Amino acid sequence: MKLKNLIPVFLFIIICFVFFSCPTVAKEEDEKEKPFIPTWSTEFNFDTNNGAWTPTGDWQWTNTYDVLNYTGSNVPPTAAHSGAGLWGTVIYDDYNNSGSSSYLSRTFDFTGSSIVKLSLYVWVNCFYTWDWCKIYINNTQVWDYGTYNTSPSWELVNIDLSAYGNNNSVEIKFELYASTVVEKAGFYIDDIKIEGN
Ligand SMILES: [Ca+2]
């Protein structure tokens, strides 16, 4: 067969390739842009109980938070983010100059979920960089407040936990590290939400 007789064949193959591959590319784009629709969520507002989170060191829980009870020399949150329940590193005093870390943690099972997202509200006043507030997932740091904020407010934090999807043992851990000098109001947490599909 002469080469010029093959030209229509090549053209046909190219047309077929373009026709069939374009919808595939479009479909992949659709998959990427598909909105996240959670099929479950676990929420902790800490207004009726402590959510079964485990504290060490300075972490304390209350569901009757009243700023008027504060005895420290710094300015704490004026209120919980929701209701009157929250966790904090010494609820009614500045944190201790312990030279160590205080942890608040809980372990979750994400079996059956490939997409998992964490959100929470934080209120941070620590003597960065001597002291710090960080979040760890299975002991890997995923978040660091990273600044010395002298006029804190409640801030929303979003962390994608999809890297831990289908993991049956995922520990979420909040850390306040305090050096042995200069205490501030500390690390306060409220309204944790974990959702997945
Ligand atoms: Ca609350």
Ligand SMILES: [Ca+2]
């Ligand atoms: Ca405090």
